[in-house]
Amino acid sequence: MSATRTGARSALADAAPRPFWTDRGRDIGAPGPRPSLTGPTEADLVVVGAGFTGLWTAWRALERDPGASVVVLEAERVAHGATGRNGGFVSSSLTHGLTHGTAIWPDQVGALHEEGERNLAELVATIEAAGIDCGLSRAGKTTLAIEPWQLDGLREAQELGARHGVDLELQSRDEVQADVHSATYLGGLRDRTGTVLIDPARLAWGMAAELERRGVRVYEASAVTGIDRRGEGVRVRTALGHVDSRNAVIATAAYPAPLRRLGNYIMPLYDHVLMTEPLDGAQRAAVGWADGQGLTDAGNQFHYYRPTADGRILFGGWDAVYYFGGKVDASLEQRDASHELLAEHFFTTFPRLEGLRFTHRWAGPIDSTTRFTAAYGTARGGRVAYAVGHTGLGVGASRFSADVALDLLSGQPTSRLRYDIVRRRPFPIPPEPLRNPIVQFTRRSILAADAHEGRRNLWLRTLDRFGLGFNS
Numbered sequence: 001m002s003a004t005r006t007g008a009r010s011a012l013a014d015a016a017p018r019p020f021w022t023d024r025g026r027d028i029g030a031p032g033p034r035p036s037l038t039g040p041t042e043a044d045l046v047v048v049g050a051g052f053t054g055l056w057t058a059w060r061a062l063e064r065d066p067g068a069s070v071v072v073l074e075a076e077r078v079a080h081g082a083t084g085r086n087g088g089f090v091s092s093s094l095t096h097g098l099t100h101g102t103a104i105w106p107d108q109v110g111a112l113h114e115e116g117e118r119n120l121a122e123l124v125a126t127i128e129a130a131g132i133d134c135g136l137s138r139a140g141k142t143t144l145a146i147e148p149w150q151l152d153g154l155r156e157a158q159e160l161g162a163r164h165g166v167d168l169e170l171q172s173r174d175e176v177q178a179d180v181h182s183a184t185y186l187g188g189l190r191d192r193t194g195t196v197l198i199d200p201a202r203l204a205w206g207m208a209a210e211l212e213r214r215g216v217r218v219y220e221a222s223a224v225t226g227i228d229r230r231g232e233g234v235r236v237r238t239a240l241g242h243v244d245s246r247n248a249v250i251a252t253a254a255y256p257a258p259l260r261r262l263g264n265y266i267m268p269l270y271d272h273v274l275m276t277e278p279l280d281g282a283q284r285a286a287v288g289w290a291d292g293q294g295l296t297d298a299g300n301q302f303h304y305y306r307p308t309a310d311g312r313i314l315f316g317g318w319d320a321v322y323y324f325g326g327k328v329d330a331s332l333e334q335r336d337a338s339h340e341l342l343a344e345h346f347f348t349t350f351p352r353l354e355g356l357r358f359t360h361r362w363a364g365p366i367d368s369t370t371r372f373t374a375a376y377g378t379a380r381g382g383r384v385a386y387a388v389g390h391t392g393l394g395v396g397a398s399r400f401s402a403d404v405a406l407d408l409l410s411g412q413p414t415s416r417l418r419y420d421i422v423r424r425r426p427f428p429i430p431p432e433p434l435r436n437p438i439v440q441f442t443r444r445s446i447l448a449a450d451a452h453e454g455r456r457n458l459w460l461r462t463l464d465r466f467g468l469g470f471n472s
Helices: 003-012 052-064 098-104 109-130 150-163 173-179 200-213 260-264 281-287 336-349 394-410 435-451 458-465
Strands: 039-048 070-073 089-091 141-145 168-171 187-191 195-197 217-219 224-230 233-238 241-250 267-276 294-297 303-307 313-321 358-368 375-379 384-388
Touching: 003 336, 003 358, 039 052, 039 233, 052 070, 052 200, 052 384, 052 394, 070 200, 070 241, 089 109, 089 394, 098 109, 098 150, 109 200, 109 394, 141 150, 141 173, 150 168, 150 187, 168 173, 173 187, 200 217, 224 241, 241 394, 267 336, 303 336, 313 336, 313 358, 336 358, 375 394, 384 394, 435 458
Parallel strands: 039 070, 039 241, 070 217, 141 294, 241 384
Antiparallel strands: 089 195, 141 187, 168 187, 224 233, 233 241, 267 313, 267 358, 294 303, 303 313, 375 384
16 A cells, blocks of 8 residues: 555544534534424425525525515525535636636627626625625635646636636746645646635525524425425425425425426536644645635646635545436445545645644535536426526525526516526436446546546547536
8 A cells, every 4th residue: 555545544534524614513603403394384485405505595585575485494404415515615607617608608608707707796795794704715716737738728718718807817837836835736827806715604504594584484304395386386395394385496406306307407426525634833834825715626637625714724526426326315425435535635735744634524416417507497387496506616606596596486587597508408417327327437538538638538529519518
């Protein structure tokens, strides 16, 4: 066994098998359990799911109509799913990046870019106006080339950004290594405005508390078992009660939804994450990183990492694992091979941090789609709207999606509803038993591309031509 693998296993020996963000006490704002829905009740709007999409839906509904009666139903706890498991990167992009958006929606990408920048600015303003303490940082992000072939991609991304008025700083090997000290970096693309960093659990907890203060009823441990038309509205059923409502929004991400059709578009991919113990002064000096920005690799298989307010490093990504049948289960949140590989990559990136230990290791399903952006639509005679499938840039896009869902329910045309990203759903994912071999072959093709200077085989080039793919 290699020294790197041995060190990785040792560093993981005491890591708690839980998400760091939600594994903290009342002293940092972690709420106690909320009651379950029992018996019948009524509302103007029912939101299914208390992650970011659901919470923003409730929030935006109240901003449209402060007197609205809103109920949020969560199967587990607020921030249980992807909301409490992500890296805390909040991107302005609604299109999974400008490059991807240009490839699929070339005639609309400019307007979508402006929409995304406006969405991020309003998101930040809302958080600050509400006084939610979620460690919000405007440090931005650097995309890193760790292989020579990735440098051309950084230059192309800078040129594309310039065409849309985005000031991106192309960094040489010396410049990027002077910023964050890792010999693996060959170049960087510094974006100072398109990403903010947050503590995602504290944001979700703060939002839920503020919503309750404004009259929203939030029920936990209240999994929805069905949604039926009832008169001019719908009845949303749980095991112990139901809500009669005029409208409902489904915001369940990769978790089972009360609309079976959503399984045609969602591919649950398990993403893996590590959190270190706090670095001491010497360790912080060894890595530099004075700006505290988010970092991500430029490859197809990539890592994302960032410092936390208390001096830790979150390190995630790379392995995106699909399980046969789109299985989603708590038993899949610990995978030794993936977590050990992440730990190896961490110490390859920062060898001077050898001896640092990880305090938490976790995973969770990302609701990926074939085009890497959300699917929108309505059901039950237009009384139910859904917004699911945000892939890996959903923290910011969830607010835009909340508005889209409410627009769809209103029946009134809005500027958001004119975009093809809303009007046209992603290409459906083939059902099993075809889905698993297709996903696994695509994953192997992506790994092979990264190993051969980014050269994509015929299968990947075909997917690219139709705007399809596999990404976390």
